[in-house]
Amino acid sequence: MVIARNTAMTYKSKAVDLREIGKELGVRYVLEGQCSKLQIAYGLMRNLSTPRTDRIFGPRG
Numbered sequence: 001m002v003i004a005r006n007t008a009m010t011y012k013s014k015a016v017d018l019r020e021i022g023k024e025l026g027v028r029y030v031l032e033g034q035c036s037k038l039q040i041a042y043g044l045m046r047n048l049s050t051p052r053t054d055r056i057f058g059p060r061g
Contacts, residue, residue, distance in 0.1 A: 022051020 011021060018030060033046040048057040 018049055019051045027051070 007025070021030060022028070028050065030049050030051055031046060032049065033044065036043045036045075
């Protein structure tokens with residue numbers, strides 16, 4: 001299941017526990033991301049997490 005961007009945007013800039021988000025949305029995985037503009041390129045940071053265990057798959061920031 002993939003949750004729509006509009007639904008996910010309700011959590012933008014809020015300090016909500018990852019487990020709470022997973023429970024509210026009924027999902028097993030949460031993909032977090034951030035895009036930033038560098039001088040001549042773009043950077044993309046992403047983490048795939050499991051709300052049940054808070055385990056992160058990918059770089060940690």
